[in-house]
Amino acid sequence: MKKIVTLLVLLFLFNSADTFCQAVVRNLKGQVIDEHKAPVRSASITIIDKDKKDVLKATTDSLGHFNLSKSIRGNSTLFISHSGYNNYISEIVDSVDKDFGVIELAPAPNIQPTTKILQGRVIDETKAPLTFATIALLNTENKGVFQAYTDSLGEFKMSYSAAGKYTLKVSCFGYKDFTAAPFDLQNKDFGVIALAPSTHNLKEVVVQGQRDLITIEPNAIVYNVTKSIDAQGVSAFEALRKAPGVYIDNERTIMLNGKAGTMITIDGKQTYLSGAELIDLLKSMPSSSIKSFEMINSPSAKYDASGAAGMINIKTTKTQFKGFNGTLTSGLTYGETLKHVQDISFNYRKNKTNVFGSYNHFLGYRTYVYDSYRIQEDKMFDSHTDDTDKRMTMGSRLGFDYDINKKNTIGVLLNASSIFGGGLTQTKTNIGQGTVKEIDQVLDAENDYYQQKTMRYTANVNYKYEDTIGRVINFDLDYGTFDKGNANRQSNVYTSNIDIVLSENLYHSLNDIDIDLKGLKFDYNTNLFNGKLETGAKYSDIVSDNDARFYRRTPTGDVVDEGRTSTFKYTERVTSIYINYKKSLGKWALQGGLRVENTSSGGVLRYRKSEIENMEKIPRNYTNFFPSFSVSVQANKNSGVSLAYSRRIDRPSYPDLNPFVYLLDDVSYWQGNPDLLPQMTHRATLQYVYKSSSIVGLTYAHTDQYSTRVNDGLPGSSIVIFRPLNLGIQKNIALSLTQNLTVNNWWNLSFNGTVYRVHNIVAFDQFRNFNLKRTTSRMNLQQTFKLPYKFTAELSGSFNSKRLIGANEIARAVSQVDIGLQRKFMKERATFRMVVNDIYKGNQSNSLQSYEGFYLRNYGYYESRQVRLNFTYRFADSAVKGPRSRNSSLENENSRAR
Numbered sequence: 075m076k077k078i079v080t081l082l083v084l085l086f087l088f089n090s091a092d093t094f095c096q097a098v099v100r101n102l103k104g105q106v107i108d109e110h111k112a113p114v115r116s117a118s119i120t121i122i123d124k125d126k127k128d129v130l131k132a133t134t135d136s137l138g139h140f141n142l143s144k145s146i147r148g149n150s151t152l153f154i155s156h157s158g159y160n161n162y163i164s165e166i167v168d169s170v171d172k173d174f175g176v177i178e179l180a181p182a183p184n185i186q187p188t189t190k191i192l193q194g195r196v197i198d199e200t201k202a203p204l205t206f207a208t209i210a211l212l213n214t215e216n217k218g219v220f221q222a223y224t225d226s227l228g229e230f231k232m233s234y235s236a237a238g239k240y241t242l243k244v245s246c247f248g249y250k251d252f253t254a255a256p257f258d259l260q261n262k263d264f265g266v267i268a269l270a271p272s273t274h275n276l277k278e279v280v281v282q283g284q285r286d287l288i289t290i291e292p293n294a295i296v297y298n299v300t301k302s303i304d305a306q307g308v309s310a311f312e313a314l315r316k317a318p319g320v321y322i323d324n325e326r327t328i329m330l331n332g333k334a335g336t337m338i339t340i341d342g343k344q345t346y347l348s349g350a351e352l353i354d355l356l357k358s359m360p361s362s363s364i365k366s367f368e369m370i371n372s373p374s375a376k377y378d379a380s381g382a383a384g385m386i387n388i389k390t391t392k393t394q395f396k397g398f399n400g401t402l403t404s405g406l407t408y409g410e411t412l413k414h415v416q417d418i419s420f421n422y423r424k425n426k427t428n429v430f431g432s433y434n435h436f437l438g439y440r441t442y443v444y445d446s447y448r449i450q451e452d453k454m455f456d457s458h459t460d461d462t463d464k465r466m467t468m469g470s471r472l473g474f475d476y477d478i479n480k481k482n483t484i485g486v487l488l489n490a491s492s493i494f495g496g497g498l499t500q501t502k503t504n505i506g507q508g509t510v511k512e513i514d515q516v517l518d519a520e521n522d523y524y525q526q527k528t529m530r531y532t533a534n535v536n537y538k539y540e541d542t543i544g545r546v547i548n549f550d551l552d553y554g555t556f557d558k559g560n561a562n563r564q565s566n567v568y569t570s571n572i573d574i575v576l577s578e579n580l581y582h583s584l585n586d587i588d589i590d591l592k593g594l595k596f597d598y599n600t601n602l603f604n605g606k607l608e609t610g611a612k613y614s615d616i617v618s619d620n621d622a623r624f625y626r627r628t629p630t631g632d633v634v635d636e637g638r639t640s641t642f643k644y645t646e647r648v649t650s651i652y653i654n655y656k657k658s659l660g661k662w663a664l665q666g667g668l669r670v671e672n673t674s675s676g677g678v679l680r681y682r683k684s685e686i687e688n689m690e691k692i693p694r695n696y697t698n699f700f701p702s703f704s705v706s707v708q709a710n711k712n713s714g715v716s717l718a719y720s721r722r723i724d725r726p727s728y729p730d731l732n733p734f735v736y737l738l739d740d741v742s743y744w745q746g747n748p749d750l751l752p753q754m755t756h757r758a759t760l761q762y763v764y765k766s767s768s769i770v771g772l773t774y775a776h777t778d779q780y781s782t783r784v785n786d787g788l789p790g791s792s793i794v795i796f797r798p799l800n801l802g803i804q805k806n807i808a809l810s811l812t813q814n815l816t817v818n819n820w821w822n823l824s825f826n827g828t829v830y831r832v833h834n835i836v837a838f839d840q841f842r843n844f845n846l847k848r849t850t851s852r853m854n855l856q857q858t859f860k861l862p863y864k865f866t867a868e869l870s871g872s873f874n875s876k877r878l879i880g881a882n883e884i885a886r887a888v889s890q891v892d893i894g895l896q897r898k899f900m901k902e903r904a905t906f907r908m909v910v911n912d913i914y915k916g917n918q919s920n921s922l923q924s925y926e927g928f929y930l931r932n933y934g935y936y937e938s939r940q941v942r943l944n945f946t947y948r949f950a951d952s953a954v955k956g957p958r959s960r961n962s963s964l965e966n967e968n969s970r971a972r
Contacts, residue, residue, distance in 0.1 A: 102166065103141040104174030106134050106154060109181055112712050113138025113765070116218050117156040117179070121166070133218075137765065141818055154179070156219070158236030191660060191708070193231040194264030196224050196244055199271060201483065201540035203228025207246040207269070214239055225294075231658065233708050234259065244269065261660065266542055287824045287856055288318055288814055293704070293718070295319070295769065295812055297367045300391070302856070303868040303894035304909050306944055308415070309436060310364055310388060311356035316870070317367045318812050318826030320386070321852060323879055330369060330383040331808040332830030332850060333775055334782070335724045335755070337373070337381030340388045343534070355491055355530070357467055360417035360434045362403040362946060365389045371759045371773060372704065372718035375652045375667025376597075376608050379700040379723045382755035382777055391419075398422045399950030409940040413438025426477040435468045445933035448794060449508065450787045455741060457503040465495035465526055481541050487534040497523035501739055515576060518567045519739035525561040530554070544601035554591040559584075563627075566740040579740055580627035588619045589728060605657030608667070611650065618644040622734040640681035642732050642748075647674045666703040672696075673725070677748050679733060692748050698723060712765050719758045726750040726781070730798045743795045751800050753779045767814040773807070780804040782880045786838060787928045794930070801836035801881050820860040827853045832878045842925055848878035868894040883923040889916040890938065905946045912938040
């Protein structure tokens with residue numbers, strides 16, 4: 075029923091768009107196209123009254139639409155003009171709304187349209203790239219005829235076909251405008267354009283951003299977190315759920331376009347965490363510190379080869395004013411319990427010095443509910459678990475940049491995050507024979523995590539050289555430490571169906587994981603043969619020490635269990651080099667590269683058996699080549715096509731290699747696998763982009779040595795074990811659509827839909843082989859509404875159909891509808907938001923896994939229905955330039971610690 079309601083809501087919102095659109099005030103509207111039926115953007119729309127005076131001026135949007143409203147006495151005239159086309163004139167009758175429909179502009183005589191490419195790169199005074207700088211092409215009347223934006227590297231590339239004389243203007247908030255000398259339209263590379271900081275005072279200006287919720291850049295789809303009401307006042311983890319193409323399965327696996335294995339970076343630096351610890355880090359990171367998520371399907375050879383599904387880069391907010399400024403955010407959330415979120419960030423820049431920092435915390439309990447029904451070895455296990463996570467999360471960072479001179483900059487960045495507190499799980503399992511639901515006995519298990527900690531500290535020292543002829547040298551030195559531990563008292567009490575205690579097993583476990591990460595990275599970029607050459611090298615050294623102590627609790631004290639007590643030390647050294655070259659040839663853009671990585675690793679397991687010390691070694695050494703290439707063509711001024719290929723690797727996370735056994739209760743375990751191998755993926759993507767508002771993508775991925783965690787029943791026992799295995803081959807093909815639509819000036823839509831097919835050819839062992847296929851769809855619709863009295867509303871809905879996850883697990887459909895409301899006040903320095911998530915609790919997981927002799931059905935709910943109140947206040951005294959971005963040398967390694 076919930077799935078049907080969600081689909082009806084989504085269909086209603088689409089089908090009712092036209093009705094709402096026409097129920098507005100009286101107006102003049104239409105669409106302007108050229109002789110090829112393509113929309114004409116930035117056409118000048120002028121209303122002239124009977125006295126030949128300009129009453130109203132406007133321009134068409136990116137789809138060629140205009141929608142005007144104006145009170146005019148007497149008849150008037152509509153005048154439409156655009157460089158390279160004949161003017162259009164039409165009479166307007168007073169007090170009558172008019173829809174001009176489609177207006178086609180004819181080419182002006184003697185105009186020979188030939189598409190020309192204009193490109194360049196925009197940087198600030200510290201040589202850092204400026205993202206989303208506005209690039210405007212102006213005609214001889216100083217009117218804008220075309221507009222574009224710089225990408226994450228500060229680069230822009232635009233095409234235009236109407237011959238004539240033009241001027242290029244570059245602008246970015248917080249900087250002085252740059253205007254190039256007039257030129258005749260031709261293929262032109264403006265090289266590096268450096269913008270100087272503006273001296274305007276923040277108190278004297280009001281900024282109103284018009285950026286879409288979802289924007290499209292070369293090789294990336296960008297979800298602008300700051301534009302979403304629902305994504306504010308939550309953690310980065312919750313905000314990431316809203317990103318197009320992203321799905322988080324069972325609170326632990328981040329999937330992109332239907333495939334697991336996503337490389338996560340923050341400002342280009344990987345997190346050095348994965349699995350549960352990556353989720354914990356994202357939960358400790360406030361969304362108020364995030365500008366956007368960048369979904370990159372095919373990263374170039376410049377980036378680490380990790381990530382079979384691609385890469386998600388989290389871009390943090392960067393202030394752009396000199397002096398002192400900052401942001402304060404505070405909020406309350408209520409689902410099953412009350413929670414508090416707090417975040418404060420600051421930035422101070424004067425002359426050549428910039429200091430920045432932040433602090434945040436999430437306080438409050440989180441609740442989870444799990445159910446499972448299992449039949450194994452002709453026995454039935456029906457379980458219900460209540461899980462209360464009492465851990466608090468805190469995070470902070472402090473950075474310093476110093477401009478030695480115009481070409482040289484040095485900086486230091488320190489990060490710290492901590493998770494601490496207790497936890498409690500209580501599981502009740504009814505045990506019976508086969509499918510007969512008569513209960514023979516009941517197992518009551520309790521895990522009292524009376525001590526839990528996760529401490530992560532990283533330090534980065536960065537040196538950067540950049541001159542005006544395109545040469546860039548970047549050097550990073552990194553050190554990180556990760557300290558995790560927990561102490562647990564577990565009880566397992568068996569009772570009969572008439573509540574008589576049959577037996578009990580009491581345990582006490584102490585687990586510690588210490589990981590040290592060291593890294594060194596060097597990058598060099600230069601212009602070569604009218605293109606750009608990128609090359610570099612990286613070295614990382616990782617040591618992971620794991621200590622598991624397991625005791626049986628007796629009346630006389632704890633007794634060591636030798637079979638479950640051991641130490642495991644894992645070392646890994648990765649050396650890599652890369653070369654990448656990209657070049658533009660008219661409408662075509664080419665990029666190709668190769669990355670070579672050598673991995674030398676070893677694991678040493680120590681344990682006691684029959685009071686004898688034992689040691690096992692697992693040495694490995696392998697070298698891999700990771701080619702990548704992309705080719706794109708700008709078919710015309712409105713559309714472009716690109717094709718990309720890359721080979722990727724997913725190395726096991728460090729704890730997944732750890733052979734320790736962790737008891738969830740007497741009949742369910744978790745265990746690592748020291749024999750786990752990296753999985754290798756070939757990935758190809760074909761994309762079509764139309765007017766930077768529509769993108770259609772087709773992606774194919776083939777993975778060898780496919781690895782995932784599986785629920786596996788131990789033969790001859792009643793125990794189920796959850797462990798990672800290399801299983802075989804996975805094939806994945808996905809078709810996606812991302813669409814931005816402006817219904818009118820108060821209603822905007824952003825839609826993302828993906829249809830993907832997963833084919834698993836896997837085997838648990840020689841007797842259990844699977845050849846499974848499943849086609850799945852995912853839809854996400856987000857809408858924003860401008861309401862009276864300066865209110866803004868957001869309504870979003872998502873739907874995931876039945877899908878194949880892991881190796882052989884089928885998950886049922888889930889859905890969710892959220893609504894949010896916000897208002898700005900105090901001269902737009904303060905913002906208040908209220909959000910209700912998962913209104914009807916549709917986001918409840920339910921999955922099924924079965925093979926001969928084994929049947930398992932799982933259910934889970936993680937407190938997704940919540941009410942959130944959030945307040946944000948921004949303060950500043952004048953223009954400041956934010957901290958520059960840098961890439962750590964330990965990007966990939968930290969993402970694998972968990």
